[in-house]
Amino acid sequence: xxxxxxxxEKKNEPYNIDDVMAKKIFFSLSLFILLTTATAFSQQQIxxxxxxxxxxxxxxxxxxxxxxxLLELSENYHRELEMMQAEYNRKxxxxxxxxxxxxxxxxxxxxxxxxxxxxRIRDFMELAQQDIENQEMVLLQPLRRAISDxxxxxxxxxxxxVIYDLAxxxxxxxxxxxxxxxxxxxQRLGIx
Numbered sequence: 001x002x003x004x005x006x007x008x009e010k011k012n013e014p015y016n017i018d019d020v021m022a023k024k025i026f027f028s029l030s031l032f033i034l035l036t037t038a039t040a041f042s043q044q045q046i047x048x049x050x051x052x053x054x055x056x057x058x059x060x061x062x063x064x065x066x067x068x069x070l071l072e073l074s075e076n077y078h079r080e081l082e083m084m085q086a087e088y089n090r091k092x093x094x095x096x097x098x099x100x101x102x103x104x105x106x107x108x109x110x111x112x113x114x115x116x117x118x119x120r121i122r123d124f125m126e127l128a129q130q131d132i133e134n135q136e137m138v139l140l141q142p143l144r145r146a147i148s149d150x151x152x153x154x155x156x157x158x159x160x161x162v163i164y165d166l167a168x169x170x171x172x173x174x175x176x177x178x179x180x181x182x183x184x185x186x187q188r189l190g191i192x
Contacts, residue, residue, distance in 0.1 A: 154188055
C-alpha cells in the first residue's frame with residue numbers, strides 16, 4: 001500500500017507517517033478488542049426456565065385453608081344479602097299490592113324507603129366484594145411473597161438468565177429447551 005504524502009491544506013505541513021501508523025494501530029487494536037468481547041458474549045450461555053405460580057400457590061396447604069376462610073366469609077355475606085333482598089321484595093310487593101289505596105304522602109315515603117333499601121343493598125354488595133378481596137390479599141400475599149423469593153433464589157443459585165411465569169398470559173413463546181423450575185421452587189418452599 002502506497003502512502004501519499006501531501007500537504008495539509010489548512011496548516012501547510014506535510015502528513016506525519018508516525019501519526020498515520022498510530023491511527024492504524026489504534027484502529028486495529030480497537031477492532032480486536034471489539035471482536036474479542038463480542039465473541040466472549042456470544043459464547044455466554046443463556047439459560048431460560050419457567051414456573052407456574054398458580055400451580056405453586058395451589059400446592060401450599062395454606063392455600064386451601066385460605067380458600068375455605070374466603071368461602072365462609074362469602075357465604076356469610078351471601079346470607080346477609082339474601083335477607084336484605086327478601087326485605088326489599090316484601091316491601092316492594094306490599095307497595096305494589098296497596099299502591100292504589102295509599103295516600104300520595106305514604107306512597108312517596110314507601111317509594112323513598114325502597115330507593116334507600118336499594119342503595120343499602122348496592123353499598124353492601126360493594127363493601128362485601130372489597131372485604132373479600134382484602135381478605136384474599138391478606139391470606140395469600142405471604143404465600144405469593146414466599147413464591148417470589150424462592151423463584152428469585154432458584155434463579156440466582158442456578159444461574160438462569162430469565163424465569164418466565166406461565167400463569168402470566170404475556171408469555172408468547174417458550175423454547176422447548178427451557179427448564180421447568182417448578183420442582184426446584186417447590187423443593188425450596190418445602191411443598192409437594
